[in-house]
Amino acid sequence: MRERTIDPRPVHRRGTGLLSTLLLVWLAIGLIAAGQRHYFDSGPLSCAGWGTIAVTALAGPLNYAGLNPTVTDCVLPEPSQ
Template sequence: MRIILLLVVVWLVIGAVAAGQRGYFGNEPGDCAGAGTIALTVLAGPLNYVGVNPKVTECQLPQPSQ
């Protein structure tokens, strides 16, 4: 169980490093698509280094009821 947890943490750290190298942490995302792109990049982990470049082009957040 510890090995699986360690692998997951290492996977996410590698994804965070890739997002940092792409400059995603330089400023806050302007919209939910930017935040989604950062999240997908971190979740993709080491796949970022073999050509995966996840991007969220649009997203719609639900509006609160009035």
């Protein structure tokens, strides 16, 4: 009889690398769209500016389909004293 050995290397699921690559490409396209809209020129000075950059990056290629996500009002909680 043949002795079975256990391979100590982790088993990778098929498609995990592809999914990770697609996610990185999606976010890169979103960041390129934010750059083309000049969101990085002066730097965001408010919560709304950071939020607009974030939703633009998350929207990814949808920006080129006419989606123009913006954050207009952002309220941060005040620290308690």
